Amino acid sequence: MKTFNRVFTVIVFIFLYIPMIVLAVASFNAGRDIAVWKGFTFGQYGALFRDGVLLPLLLNSVIIAVISSLAATVLGTMAALGIRAMSPRMRRVTMAVTNIPMTNPEIVTGVSLALLFAFLGQVMKINNVMGFATLLIAHITFNLPYVILSVMPKLGQMDPNLRDAAMDLGCTPLQAFFKVIIHEIMPGIISGALMAFTMSLDDFVISYFVYGPGFVTLPVEIYNYTKKPLQPKIYALFTLLFMVILLMMVLMNLLQAKDEKRLRRARGVFGEKEEAKT
Amino acid sequence: MKSRSLATPYLIWMLIFTVVPLGIVVWFAFTDSVTGAFTLGNLARMGTYLPIFVKSLWLAVISSVICLAVGYPVAYYIAGTSPSRQRFFYMLVMLPMCMSFLLRTLAWVSLLEDTGIINNFIRSLGLQPLPLIRNDGAVVLGMVYNYLPYMIMPLYTVLIKMDDKLIEAAEDLGCTPTQVFARVTLPLSVPGIISGLTMVFVPAVSTFYISQKMGSSGTTLIGDVIESQFKAAYNPNLGAALSLVLMAMVLLCVAVMNRFSDGEEVATI
Numbered sequence: 148m149k150t151f152n153r154v155f156t157v158i159v160f161i162f163l164y165i166p167m168i169v170l171a172v173a174s175f176n177a178g179r180d181i182a183v184w185k186g187f188t189f190g191q192y193g194a195l196f197r198d199g200v201l202l203p204l205l206l207n208s209v210i211i212a213v214i215s216s217l218a219a220t221v222l223g224t225m226a227a228l229g230i231r232a233m234s235p236r237m238r239r240v241t242m243a244v245t246n247i248p249m250t251n252p253e254i255v256t257g258v259s260l261a262l263l264f265a266f267l268g269q270v271m272k273i274n275n276v277m278g279f280a281t282l283l284i285a286h287i288t289f290n291l292p293y294v295i296l297s298v299m300p301k302l303g304q305m306d307p308n309l310r311d312a313a314m315d316l317g318c319t320p321l322q323a324f325f326k327v328i329i330h331e332i333m334p335g336i337i338s339g340a341l342m343a344f345t346m347s348l349d350d351f352v353i354s355y356f357v358y359g360p361g362f363v364t365l366p367v368e369i370y371n372y373t374k375k376p377l378q379p380k381i382y383a384l385f386t387l388l389f390m391v392i393l394l395m396m397v398l399m400n401l402l403q404a405k406d407e408k409r410l411r412r413a414r415g416v417f418g419e420k421e422e423a424k425t
Numbered sequence: 426m427k428s429r430s431l432a433t434p435y436l437i438w439m440l441i442f443t444v445v446p447l448g449i450v451v452w453f454a455f456t457d458s459v460t461g462a463f464t465l466g467n468l469a470r471m472g473t474y475l476p477i478f479v480k481s482l483w484l485a486v487i488s489s490v491i492c493l494a495v496g497y498p499v500a501y502y503i504a505g506t507s508p509s510r511q512r513f514f515y516m517l518v519m520l521p522m523c524m525s526f527l528l529r530t531l532a533w534v535s536l537l538e539d540t541g542i543i544n545n546f547i548r549s550l551g552l553q554p555l556p557l558i559r560n561d562g563a564v565v566l567g568m569v570y571n572y573l574p575y576m577i578m579p580l581y582t583v584l585i586k587m588d589d590k591l592i593e594a595a596e597d598l599g600c601t602p603t604q605v606f607a608r609v610t611l612p613l614s615v616p617g618i619i620s621g622l623t624m625v626f627v628p629a630v631s632t633f634y635i636s637q638k639m640g641s642s643g644t645t646l647i648g649d650v651i652e653s654q655f656k657a658a659y660n661p662n663l664g665a666a667l668s669l670v671l672m673a674m675v676l677l678c679v680a681v682m683n684r685f686s687d688g689e690e691v692a693t694i
Contacts, residue, residue: 148602152502156514159499163521163573166532169542173535181535182542222435229432241432244439247447250623250679252631254648255668258655259446262453262665288442291435320428345523351634356655369527370634377531385528392523396516404509 167389174382181382191383201365201384208348208364211279215286216343222287223294224336228324230295231302245292253289257356260285264357277359285357286347293346294339301335450672453665467666474650474667478674481647484561485630488568492576492625493618495569500580500617504587515581518574526571530638533570537563537639559641567635568625575624583617584610619682626682627675647671 169181174192178185195201230241248256260281268276309331313323329336351366358367369381457464471478503514521529536542537557544554557563587610595605633648640646647667654664 149502149505152498152505156499156502159495159573160517162570163517165536166529166570167521167524169532169536170528173532181532182538182540182545222438225431226435229429229435232428233432237429241436244436244443247439247443250627250675252627252648252671252675254631254633254651255450255672256446258651258664258668259450260442261655262449262661263442263446265661266449284442288438291438295435349523349525351525351527366525366527369525373527373531373638381528385525389524392520396520400512400516403512407508 170382171386173379174386176379179379191379195380195383198380201380204363204365204368207362211282211286211364212344212347215283215290215347216340218287219290219294219343220336220340223291223339224298227295227298227302230299245295248289249292253352256289257353261356275359277357279362281357282354282362285353286350289353290343290347293342297339297342298332298335301332305331450665450668453662454669456662458660458662467662470663471666471670477645477647477650481630484564484568485626488565488629489622489625491569492573493622496573496576496580496621500577500584503581504584518577522574527634530567530571530635533567534558534638558639561644563639564636564644567639568629568632571635572625572629576621579620579624580614580617583614587613615685619685622682623679626678630675631671
């Protein structure tokens with residue numbers, strides 16, 4: 148059974164990575180057709196850096212992702228703190244609202260925001276309302292639940308006495324937050340921010356309904372591209388991004404492993420027998 | 426000290442950008458595209474789209490079930506390996522989720538096309554090319570491929586948190602490995618299964634890109650129809666009515682699925 152599972156898992160991972168391999172190989176193909184190998188070249192990479200279109204679009208995506216994930220992190224962390232202080236009934240209502248963008252199909256979220264922005268544009272007499280601002284608002288909106296849902300559990304795990312202790316020792320509530328609470332919930336804040344950032348960077352469906360010609364992100368442009376024959380330099384961009392993300396993940400992995408080792412050693416000092424179990 | 430008020434900006438934000446927009450969808454669904462007067466005409470036209478709704482639902486259900494059948498053994502295997510290997514596998518599952526799903530889907534198109542990589546290979550062997558794309562199977566393949574990580578993640582989270590002592594207890598009480606799985610492991614992973622099914626079903630039932638690229642005119646899904654109402658045909662009122670029905674359908678399905686987990690907390694990634 149174990150062997151079957153192992154073989155099966157390997158097959159599934161091959162399935163998951165076939166498209167990456169196809170795109171990476173295509174990025175070194177001298178021909179334009181992805182299915183016909185015409186010889187090895189670095190030409191697509193050269194074309195990518197000479198071409199003045201794709202990289203600025205990637206920059207647009209990064210700008211939106213950075214600003215929206217930061218804004219969502221601040222707003223979401225504040226909200227998580229507030230939600231914990233709410234009465235059970237109010238908390239239920241708030242969490243139900245938080246879950247709307249999570250359970251609603253993305254296309255419905257996109258459509259509803261598009262209708263809202265069109266309506267606001269009419270009211271405020273703005274001609275081309277869709278653009279940077281609408282894109283940013285939409286991204287902040289779908290990023291918020293990710294932050295809240297990863298900060299809330301950390302707040303729940305925190306010892307409620309910590310805040311009281313800090314305030315007994317003379318901290319104002321604000322100081323108590325920045326000196327004590329924020330350190331306790333930091334892992335939740337960071338994972339929420341990272342999740343928001345990746346969601347925002349790769350979002351296509353919602354962006355597609357609220358973008359304007361003045362500010363386009365990379366996924367939207369790729370979609371518009373795929374209606375025409377695709378330019379091979381886009382494979383080069385994909386391969387480079389893949390390498391960057393792979394590197395970042397491996398680094399995070401190593402850091403985590405180091406952290407865990409330190410933790411396990413610290414536990415060993417206190418004589419707990421947790422180690423033997425793993 | 427009112428910490429509650431810290432949530433006020435968030436609540437205002439969500440009110441304006443989540444609740445109000447949904448209200449506007451309802452309003453558009455019940456008004457005429459030309460005159461702006463109240464009408465049930467948009468919703469009355471839903472009957473014409475019934476086959477498309479059924480098709481979307483059907484393909485999304487098949488994809489969710491396949492994802493579960495494929496994802497469970499994988500999550501089970503990963504959860505049983507050493508911590509360092511778990512981290513490695515976790516990374517391998519996460520990584521595809523970070524890459525452009527448009528380009529990855531396009532890579533499948535180039536594999537499966539009539540003049541694609543697989544069929545070129547088959548032809549070089551002197552065989553007849555296979556009809557691998559522009560059919561229901563290809564759309565299901567695209568859905569399973571894109572959303573499989575969303576199934577593996579919550580299953581893995583649930584399996585890793587499971588108390589080994591429960592399994593040992595079942596073994597001590599005389600269960601065979603099959604019985605342990607059927608009576609302990611599987612029932613305890615229900616929250617992960619529900620959460621995984623939801624996370625695959627919702628994007629699958631509302632997709633428009635996958636069906637556009639992998640399917641044909643026969644596999645038009647409800648997402649395609651909504652997209653075209655806003656981007657091509659420009660009838661936002663009909664589009665809003667379709668969105669409203671889609672939303673109601675999804676909420677109903679999610680509510681039915683959540684009933685199976687008996688109010689237990691549904692696992693998230």
